[in-house]
Amino acid sequence: xxxxxRPSWLGIDDLTETMDRLMRVALEPACPAHGAAxxxxxxPGRADAWRPAADVCETxxxxxxxxxxPGVRREDVVLEARGRELALCGVRRAEDDARGGAYRMLERAxxxxxxxxxxxxxxxxxxxxxxxxxxxxxxxxxxxxxxARRIDIDTE
Numbered sequence: 830x831x832x833x834x835r836p837s838w839l840g841i842d843d844l845t846e847t848m849d850r851l852m853r854v855a856l857e858p859a860c861p862a863h864g865a866a867x868x869x870x871x872x873p874g875r876a877d878a879w880r881p882a883a884d885v886c887e888t889x890x891x892x893x894x895x896x897x898x899p900g901v902r903r904e905d906v907v908l909e910a911r912g913r914e915l916a917l918c919g920v921r922r923a924e925d926d927a928r929g930g931a932y933r934m935l936e937r938a939x940x941x942x943x944x945x946x947x948x949x950x951x952x953x954x955x956x957x958x959x960x961x962x963x964x965x966x967x968x969x970x971x972x973x974x975x976x977a978r979r980i981d982i983d984t985e
């Protein structure tokens with residue numbers, strides 16, 4: 830397992846941006862993926878039904894976000910980059926597979942979810958790539974200006 834390091838860019842400097850994001854979420858009427866019903870839990874008085882686990886990994890050339898979304902269909906997920914915020918919302922639909930029986934225990938959460946992640950300043954959000962495979966959403970966010978290149982030196 831790799832090291833867990835708290836990024837320096839998650840400091841007090843981001844307080845204004847965090848407050849702006851909280852106000853925006855409180856005032857937004859609904860999730861862009863699921864219409865005015867607010868299926869993702871956005872808006873006043875709405876609560877998320879569950880919170881998918883996420884890991885963030887820093888590499889030399891990119892930040893990589895992995896979010897566990899087992900049982901979530903591609904069409905039920907929306908991922909948006911808004912400035913330095915990466916917003917993820919969606920819904921995991923309940924399965925009706927008791928087939929004439931009755932559930933005695935239900936531990937798997939279903940319903941709307943919403944996560945947002947504050948991106949470091951060196952991320953190029955416009956070049957992000959996202960893949961949903963085997964129940965894991967992997968978002969690769971390339972870093973700006975971190976690609977090494979050889980600089981030719983001229984002689985006089």
